[in-house]
Amino acid sequence: MxxxxxxxxxxxxxxxxxxxxxxxxxxxxxxxxxxxxxxxxxxxxxxxxxxxxxxxxxxxxxxxxxxxxxxxxxxxxxxxxxxxxxxxxxxxxxxxxxxxxxxxxxxxxxxxxxxxxxxxxxxxxxxxxxxxxxxxxxxxxxxxxxxxxxxxxxxxxxxxxxxxxxxxxxxxxxxxxxxxxxxxxxxxxxxxxxxxxxxxxxxxxxxxxxxxxxxxxxxxxxxMSNEPETKEKTTFLEMFRNGYGKWIFFVSAFWSLQVIPTFGIGTYIPEILAQFGFANGTREYLGSAVINIVYLVGLLPALYLIEKFGRRPTLIVPFLVSAITLFVLGATSGLNTSFVFILVLFIIYGTFNTAMGAHDWIYPNELFPTHIRGTAMGFITGVTRIASAIGTFFFPFILENYGLAATLYICGALFFIGFLVSLFMAPETKNMSLTQTSSINKSGNKGQDSFASKKYIN
Structure with missing residues (x-):
């Protein structure tokens, strides 16, 4: 049986x-x-x-x-x-x-x-x-x-x-x-x-x-579940009540802080490489192609690490590494740096940035209960699309008026703020049921690991 x-x-x-x-x-x-x-x-x-x-x-x-x-x-x-x-x-x-x-x-x-x-x-x-x-x-x-x-x-x-x-x-x-x-x-x-x-x-x-x-x-x-769903009424404002407003802020904040630099750099990467001095021939386009491929390839190890080490470290570390990488790129933008060195830095940035991006779908779908899961994800998606538009619109203006170094420093600073937000707010939801992940706000973040490691984990 x-x-x-x-x-x-x-x-x-x-x-x-x-x-x-x-x-x-x-x-x-x-x-x-x-x-x-x-x-x-x-x-x-x-x-x-x-x-x-x-x-x-x-x-x-x-x-x-x-x-x-x-x-x-x-x-x-x-x-x-x-x-x-x-x-x-x-x-x-x-x-x-x-x-x-x-x-x-x-x-x-x-x-x-x-x-x-x-x-x-x-x-x-x-x-x-x-x-x-x-x-x-x-x-x-x-x-x-x-x-x-x-x-x-x-x-x-x-x-x-x-x-x-x-x-x-x-x-x-x-x-x-x-x-x-x-x-x-x-x-x-x-x-x-x-x-x-x-x-x-x-x-x-x-x-x-x-x-x-x-x-x-x-x-x-x-x-279906050992923790059956109870009948709940869906209301739009419910996602801001009962402690869920904290998660609306957290996910909207880290997702926006991830996509603003990402869309800006991703859209204008040929121009950025050209300002590094690689405008001769087709190297800026070669570099752009390699970097964008890494955005996809970098996702594969991230998905494994998310399940092995959890959501929290695989969000915090990539924010910090991406910030440091852009600070280094900003510091070397006025120097006669080799093409390979710049390309490697952008590949590191692209790889860790993609690991961040995976959490854009994980946290909003885990932190809210079934009756408002779509409502919360939809609202957060809307907020981040505005952030994407802002990043894409203002990036060329900042690049032209303040220069490449300042632009990369600003992008690095946004990632660093994302690191701080994640460090202080990101919960761990690894191996939890959806009922448990959407109840974290009621019990607080302390003791999550022990809560998740009880009989619910096989």
Missing amino acids: NKVRTMEELPLSRFHFKMFAYASGSTFIDGYIIGIIAVALSAMQSQFDMSLTMMGLIGMATLAGMFAGGVIGGYLTDLIGRKKMFLIDMLIMAIVSILQFFINDPIQLVILRFILGVAIGADYPIAGALMAEFSPKKSRGSLLGGLNGLWYVGYAISYLVGFLLLSVGDTSWRWMLLSSAVPVILMLIARLNMPESPLWLASKGRQKEANAIVRKIFGDHVI
Whole structure:
């Protein structure tokens, strides 16, 4: 007779990887849609006489939409369900992606890109909540953190597709914008077969439906949880009550402090390398390519270390190392430094920065209970999209007016502040059930390790 186990006590299986594929579609599509507009804008210039302001509006529209989508979509995810919102979201993205092909005015594109941003912003809290609620507790950190890596895959593929479509001619930009409909429609079809979250159903008092889904997927020897969800009412302000406001501040702060320098440096890395004196030939582009590849490669060891050593050290140490690395780069910016030395420093920065980025998905999905998990993740996503926009907008201004050294020092200082925030606030949630991780604020951080190391850990 099989021993009865909870969903969180199960080993990784094919089903978990299938859920990862469903959820990672969110970050892949986000990276693709944000990346493809950069190539399309350059091709559009031949047909539309766009001012810098208009180009900026088109580029910023998606990020602005993500703020609205995160806040509204996260709340609706907790209110009406994960699967339903996942499908509605993809349907909107598919329709808007196709409509982009037919625009006749840049303003129309601004509106459509904003709507796309709303849909993408809504998809983030849905994906994170579903992945967290189906994950085994011993692999939840790596599964959630791994979602972040698919953003870079989508971003890189968008540039490749854009490059290949340039040969189409004057209308190439239309086909570039339309191309986002392909992964969106494929993901919509795939998600038709996915289950609803049993934990969400239980939080709405639908225990029988929840248990039926668990039995269908895992068998009769698996139960939903030893700590069953109680029926809870979802309200938007709940994420600021009962001690959860502290976690809203913590996650919003460290995530924003991570993405502001990341988006700024990542967007203008060729210019930065050029100011280091590597503007001859193609070395600045070679360096940019290597650095961006490391953003993805650096995620792999981070996912292993997150499960081995825990969330807290793998957030604190990368913030500190990234800060020190940028301080060193700032100090050497006026010197005749070798290309290899500068490249190595940027690779160190990229590797540890990616380890930080994995926590952007882990903490917000672990620190809040099921009935407000999507609401909190959506709100935090919206806050960080504003931070991303600020970093991207002001970075070239600071670089031009204050110089490379000052710019790198400012970025390093932001990472150091992130180090301090994490040092004093980051909890440890390794090997805890979701019920335990979302209850840390009630018992405080002291004694977490002993709490998690009792009978709940196998």
